[in-house]
Amino acid sequence: MIEIKDLHKSYQIGKNSLHVLKGINFSVKEGELVSIMGSSGSGKSTLLNILGILDEADSGSYNLDGVPIKNLNERIAANYRNKFLGFIFQSFNLINYKSALDNVALPLYYQGISRGERTDRAMSYLEKVGLADWASHKPNELSGGQKQRVAIARALASQPKVLLADELTGALDTKTSYEIMDLIQQINDEGKTILVVTHEEDIAQMTKRIVHLKDGVIINDEKVEQVRAIENV
Amino acid sequence: MFSLERWQEIFETISKNKLRTFLTGVSVASGIFILIILLGVSVGMQNGIEKQFQNDASNIINIYPGYTTLEYKGLNPKRRIQFTNEDYELALGDKEEVVHKSSDFQIWSRLISYKKEFGSYRIQGVMPDFQYLENASIIEGRFINQLDLDHLEKHIIIGNRVKKDLFKDNSPLGEYISLSGLNFKVVGVYTDPGGDREEARVYIPLTTAQVVFGAGINIRSMGFTLPKVDDYDEALAESNKFTAKIERQLKAKLLVNPLDTSGIFISNNIENTKEIYQLISAMKIFFWFVGIATLLAGIIGVSNIMLIIVKERTKEIGIRKALGAKPMSIVAMVLHESVFVTAFSGLIGLILALALLEFVGPMVELDFLINPSVNFNIAMTTVVILIVAGAVAGFFPAWRGAKIKPIDALRDE
Numbered sequence: 150m151i152e153i154k155d156l157h158k159s160y161q162i163g164k165n166s167l168h169v170l171k172g173i174n175f176s177v178k179e180g181e182l183v184s185i186m187g188s189s190g191s192g193k194s195t196l197l198n199i200l201g202i203l204d205e206a207d208s209g210s211y212n213l214d215g216v217p218i219k220n221l222n223e224r225i226a227a228n229y230r231n232k233f234l235g236f237i238f239q240s241f242n243l244i245n246y247k248s249a250l251d252n253v254a255l256p257l258y259y260q261g262i263s264r265g266e267r268t269d270r271a272m273s274y275l276e277k278v279g280l281a282d283w284a285s286h287k288p289n290e291l292s293g294g295q296k297q298r299v300a301i302a303r304a305l306a307s308q309p310k311v312l313l314a315d316e317l318t319g320a321l322d323t324k325t326s327y328e329i330m331d332l333i334q335q336i337n338d339e340g341k342t343i344l345v346v347t348h349e350e351d352i353a354q355m356t357k358r359i360v361h362l363k364d365g366v367i368i369n370d371e372k373v374e375q376v377r378a379i380e381n382v
Numbered sequence: 383m384f385s386l387e388r389w390q391e392i393f394e395t396i397s398k399n400k401l402r403t404f405l406t407g408v409s410v411a412s413g414i415f416i417l418i419i420l421l422g423v424s425v426g427m428q429n430g431i432e433k434q435f436q437n438d439a440s441n442i443i444n445i446y447p448g449y450t451t452l453e454y455k456g457l458n459p460k461r462r463i464q465f466t467n468e469d470y471e472l473a474l475g476d477k478e479e480v481v482h483k484s485s486d487f488q489i490w491s492r493l494i495s496y497k498k499e500f501g502s503y504r505i506q507g508v509m510p511d512f513q514y515l516e517n518a519s520i521i522e523g524r525f526i527n528q529l530d531l532d533h534l535e536k537h538i539i540i541g542n543r544v545k546k547d548l549f550k551d552n553s554p555l556g557e558y559i560s561l562s563g564l565n566f567k568v569v570g571v572y573t574d575p576g577g578d579r580e581e582a583r584v585y586i587p588l589t590t591a592q593v594v595f596g597a598g599i600n601i602r603s604m605g606f607t608l609p610k611v612d613d614y615d616e617a618l619a620e621s622n623k624f625t626a627k628i629e630r631q632l633k634a635k636l637l638v639n640p641l642d643t644s645g646i647f648i649s650n651n652i653e654n655t656k657e658i659y660q661l662i663s664a665m666k667i668f669f670w671f672v673g674i675a676t677l678l679a680g681i682i683g684v685s686n687i688m689l690i691i692v693k694e695r696t697k698e699i700g701i702r703k704a705l706g707a708k709p710m711s712i713v714a715m716v717l718h719e720s721v722f723v724t725a726f727s728g729l730i731g732l733i734l735a736l737a738l739l740e741f742v743g744p745m746v747e748l749d750f751l752i753n754p755s756v757n758f759n760i761a762m763t764t765v766v767i768l769i770v771a772g773a774v775a776g777f778f779p780a781w782r783g784a785k786i787k788p789i790d791a792l793r794d795e
């Protein structure tokens with residue numbers, strides 16, 4: 150599903166160049182639930198943004214579901230993001246003037262799906278994350294956990310190939326974090342490929358594979374015995 | 383491009399961002415309101431200034447008789463020319479462009495008395511338009527009218543000097559004064575910027591004067607004014623053409639040698655009006671400048687609002703892009719929404735301003751501000767220019783917004 154080879158990325162800060170990713174090689178197969186671990190500043194988000202076509206690597210190759218991701222123009226990048234990828238952010242990034250339902254329906258708008266169908270589909274994903282009763286509420290009327298559920302429903306709505314989550318539990322308390330991880334595990338159980346960036350060991354343990362990043366290189370990449378979140382709630 | 387889906391998306395955005403929409407709307411509406419009012423006021427000022435200078439600017443042509451100096455068709459030189467009603471009719475005959483017209487007959491000095499007061503004044507028999515040929519303005523009552531002429535009324539309009547001499551501080555209107563043994567009823571008092579000398583005259587109907595003074599159909603002189611033309615050179619050419627024609631016609635009828643320069647005198651004040659023409663055109667340029675400057679300020683204001691809106695929506699744009707919005711759809715969304723809001727509130731501002739000018743404008747009658755109003759087409763054009771300018775100016779921030787990388791827009795502070 151994801152294939153990256155010798156990925157490099159530097160940030161230019163004034164005259165200095167900050168080499169963040171120093172040759173990353175890694176691949177993810179369909180149906181995997183992978184966590185990318187590392188201390189703050191180790192380059193996790195940078196890697197995830199490149200995988201999410203929100204940013205571009207300086208060198209190296211990246212194949213997403215067999216499609217080479219290289220020198221894409223904005224239109225095509227937008228199209229790939231819409232078709233292939235679903236994003237979940239630490240700060241939710243919901244549009245605050247839209248209801249939960251309309252937020253979930255938004256990616257479908259960009260797929261050119263009609264209004265009626267958008268609403269139906271969005272509603273079914275809200276049901277899936279357990280928020281059918283909250284469909285008409287605005288984000289500021291929801292708790293952090295509920296916001297993240299709306300964001301997950303939105304990420305799923307466009308039926309992407311891969312879900313990318315950056316510190317998705319970073320703004321949540323432990324109990325809520327585990328409830329969210331339980332939902333992530335359920336979605337993975339249905340076969341969705343999911344990448345989770347985290348710096349929390351317990352969250353990483355709830356995935357099936359941990360990729361450890363340090364100083365811009367992968368220092369460890371191992372399959373783990375998945376801890377079911379539901380048992381810790 | 384303008385699909386129903388997008389209209390729905392935009393209406394949703396507008397209705398769910400009531401405050402932002404309201405603030406944008408109010409600033410655009412008030413901007414356009416102020417712009418239209420300013421345009422109206424500048425029209426009002428032009429009206430006022432033009433009125434102030436109207437008399438000085440009008441092209442007055444006076445025609446006087448003289449003595450011939452050249453022999454012509456067997457007639458000796460040094461012959462005195464006398465105009466009559468017929469000459470006046472001839473001169474006026476085919477000149478449709480004439481605005482004001484009058485012939486006159488005058489007696490240089492006659493005794494006029496009221497009760498025990500008396501004095502000698504110049505008597506002029508004139509027509510209604512004479513008021514405009516002279517710079518006389520009525521301060522009480524009225525000037526000679528057509529009925530006075532038709533019925534040979536013994537009505538008289540006296541100068542302010544005459545009034546002071548004969549009536550002191552009392553109102554002369556309706557009083558009878560004695561002139562050549564006849565009683566004339568005072569119907570008006572005039573003042574003249576020429577001062578005492580020019581105000582020491584009285585006006586009576588030309589027809590009455592011709593009878594009272596036994597003049598028959600004789601007249602002394604005639605005067606005409608031509609319409610105001612915006613451009614001085616054009617006015618000069620028109621005026622010269624006009625006088626040349628009259629001169630030719632009168633000389634032919636009165637048998638004056640075409641080369642004789644003193645049989646008939648034509649005085650034309652057009653050259654004196656040159657400075658006023660220049661003043662008025664300078665004024666026009668000034669108001670153009672004011673108009674354009676206000677429009678520019680409006681454009682900058684609207685663009686600024688657009689800029690702020692796009693800036694405020696950076697994060698939303700980032701989210702939309704992460705969800706698959708293409709750059710053009712972001713640009714279109716921002717523009718579509720802002721043009722809609724601008725156009726709608728712009729029209730409201732326009733309607734309010736037009737209503738105000740329509741109802742209040744005609745009541746305004748100050749020295750330098752008369753009937754402020756705007757041409758509807760100019761007003762509409764202004765609004766359209768503002769909307770287009772707003773869209774064009776909004777395009778750049780929208781474009782920049784669309785170009786922002788989603789990660790930059792979404793970065794948590």
Ligand SMILES: Nc1ncnc2c1ncn2[C@@H]1O[C@H](COP(=O)(O)OP(=O)(O)O)[C@@H](O)[C@H]1O
Pocket residue numbers: 160161162167169187188189190191192193194195196
């Ligand atoms: N846009 C940027 N410009 C400059 N430096 C950046 C930028 N984004 C990230 N960095 C730097 O790159 C390093 C890695 O950042 P990041 O990938 O966000 O780390 P993590 O997500 O693991 O905490 C950090 O030192 C960060 O300061």
Ligand SMILES: [Mg+2]
Pocket residue numbers: 193194195
């Ligand atoms: Mg990070």
